[in-house]
Amino acid sequence: MRGWWREIAGLVLPVACGGCGRPRVELCEDCRAALHGAVPRRARPAPEPSGLPVVHAAAAYENAVRATLLAHKERGVLGLSRELGSALAGAVRAGTGQAGGRPGPLLLVPVPSARRAVAARGHDPTRRIALSAAGELRRGGVPAQVASVLRQRRPVADQSGLGARQRQENLAGALEVVAGGERMLATERVVLVDDLLTTGASLAEAARALDAAGLREDKGSGMRQAAVVAASPSAFEINRNCQ
Template identity: 35%
Template sequence: MDGLKEAMLGLLYPPACIACGGATGEPHALCAACWSGIGFIARPYCERLGTPFPVDLGQPLLSPAAIADPPVFERARAVARYDGTASALVHRLKYSDRPELARAMGRMMAQAGAELLGEADIIVPVPLHRWRLWRRRFNQAMALASVVARTSGVPCDPFLLARVKRTRQQVGLTRAQRQENLQGAFLVPAGARARLKGRRVLLVDDVLTTGATANAAARALLRAGAAAVDVLAFARVVTEA
């Protein structure tokens, strides 16, 4: 019965590409053109920051940036570069009231972050401040984290981390300004510390830019007793050398 219902819905509402609206073979998917417009990140990349290397040197390596300024978190991974189709999907998820996009994006994240998920005890989405959540109506990181959790089987706990400081928008700020803006922004509630202690956390967000948000959130989690923090994002900004 369910199969017949889905078939009838498919006739009435043919599957469309989540990026451009063109025809696709299945719902919640990308057409071939939009798929080719995603700059997927795969090895070789920095084992700490997840930033791609231009050439494969045949062994796991750290980037100069990871050596010069090590992040608070242990490892970061992302599905794709923040450009083309990937940036369009993030923008629509965040600003165009399209939470259903999280289904396909989250599945891609679960695949890209399989190594991290294999070691994670708990998934924690980067939280929004309550006023920003009220304006936006949903937290895009939470939407993605829920899909990653369902796909991987790793539990998600959105109440392990709170955003207690109303920060400025990060867009347009320098690296130093981002760090200052996020000082004291995150807190692990006292009642959540027992659930966090000694656990390995996978922190989920939509975009990884300079790493300032991920560092601030990871610092709060580690201070509250987390054993380690890794980061998984759908897209990340990659600055060419």
């Protein structure tokens, strides 16, 4: 019921820019440029957790981009999923070598949120963004679907306030592939997707769960691929230093 109310409210109530609060617009041109203006690039946190996939991000998690993601996730501004999904689609294209729109079926696998977080927010922000990204990819000529085949096998603590090592310990062994998911994943090129990369613990655990199900690597590049809307600025700085 809560999710339906948010959908209806977003259609009939006055809106403000999710990035800067400017009235009467869901995302202003300046904030849209902050989200979409950069070329998606590889992001690598430091320290880099073992098993982290090759991650591409559309933007740095700061200022208007940070505000937009939080507006969608925490305040339920669901209309922003369209813009966030478009940004995620760009990161997926960059990571899979399909920036030119070359066809190649993709299966986007979102990192699952905790059930209590989904219940509290009234929606699953990462899955919603992934569905929007898949639609954007299809419109660009890339067959893409979303498969929510990962789930939490045990409760985890709230990640906020935890450091990199604590997050890795908190998530270690927490995810698994649902029964029957292996068959679906085995026939497609899989890209893990999330809204945000900070320490990389969530994506590393998601990749471990895929490995445990017998899915070892991306069929196109030989490496596990992941894409996010935004990454911490320091992850881009480390990336530049590694190149």
